[in-house]
Amino acid sequence: MTGSEPAYHAVRRAGVLRVSRPDTEWLSTGWNGGKRTSDAVYNVTVPDGWERTDLDAYIAERLERAGFADRGQPQTDLGPALLTGAKQRDARGARCGSVTAYATAGISNPAALPMDPDGEGERSVPDGDEQPPGHGTVNVIVGTTTALAPGALANLVAVAAEAKAATLLAETGYPGTTTDAIIVGHDPTGEQVSFSGSATNVGAATRACVREALRATLRAHYEGSDSTLPDAVSDAPYGVSTDIRATVFRPSLED
Template sequence: MIEHTVEAGVLRVGRAGARWLSTGVRGGIRVADAAYNVSVPADFDRSDLERYAAERLDRAGFDGRGPVFLTGVDLAHARGARSGPVTVVATAGLSNPAALPLDGEATDAGDPDPDARNPVDPDGDARNSGHPDVEGGALDPEDADSDHDAAPPGTVNLVVVTDRALDDGALPSLLATAVEAKTATLLGTAGFTGTTSDAVAVGCDPEGEPTRFAGSATTLGKATRACVRDAVRASLRSRYADRDRPTAVADAEYGTVTREPSTVFVPR
């Protein structure tokens, strides 16, 4: 049974003895009874994340050793979705969006004039054609308006749990399916691929029904995609019910646009 509760600004999503793969604090593969999403204050500046996470879990009364996420989103905006063998809980904020323009930034090997399509400044950085106060896709703090009343920092965190038993190949596949669904949802909803600090944890039940595959065409993958889509959209609706949502990186307090060129080659 999947349990979820919030105490003292910490969201606990639990399944006894679950096997987790995560990208957050305490990332990697581990066995634990729960994953945690910790809401941090707007002025958060700690760098000792493991210690901070332990302090917050202790304050909330959770004796947990599972994956931990940090978010600037208030947990009042957390939303969950269930479908078949999957439960997803999401918190979503877009104050630090990431964008990946598909406008011919790659350079084909052997291009006779690559700079014609990928103009480069003398210092070697790809030119940014966006907001004048944007450098490399992120607002320059020295140019930002000091009177700007920014929303608290946000990120998109996902906890995905299934009652299936997944092996060492299927668990990463489930994580990839969840990230794919998150990216598609954010592109369709907000025009961004994600934020600069997104994190995902996927957990499975080692005693559940063995499942070898978790791609988008499988029962498990379809359920995950639907749950991620609906949980992320619901969290965004709650988070931005009474405030404007960024529609471009330049509208946000932080963020990035990937404009670096690359060289495309044919493996031989």
């Protein structure tokens, strides 16, 4: 590997982005997520009108079509995968220190969080909390060559999500979409690191990489295309706004 190549190498093929590094431990918030060790993770673009629900089979088919998997190979053997309606031609990466990040973004399904919602009192969130991941979506993949303690690996998801929300608020006015997902990875053989907060080298590099990759992919997605950022949730095809209110209470104090 030369100095110009990222430690987490990526290639795009047939609507799939593969991010690879041997024997990496990943933690995914996407479909069939959790912790897994594999040589690669994937970001898969689904077509307009996509309605498949057999996601394991669909992902395996797409990876095989892209030449990233053998026929009949179980998806669970292939590494975590994210799904998005955004095109992989707009995927962008960024690197800083030990960290590399990749992002794709579409904001056709913004999820607004107003600080003074119209809803009064306590009421339930509507039924039907599952939404097919085919509308827009902001997907972020982060990898570090350091070895993170279990808590630091989990915390890196929070660091990446915070950076994603801050960047999106600055660029779009929304902290995210209804289907955002994140994968983070680390090298178990690397230099041991106990923490990954924003004041650490890993945390600061992650924040910078997510910001730069996300801003770049947003520009690629919206500049020179027919797509436009929605000015309001009501202008978006699949936007939602959390207008309900929760009930605030004070925890009990025991002597």
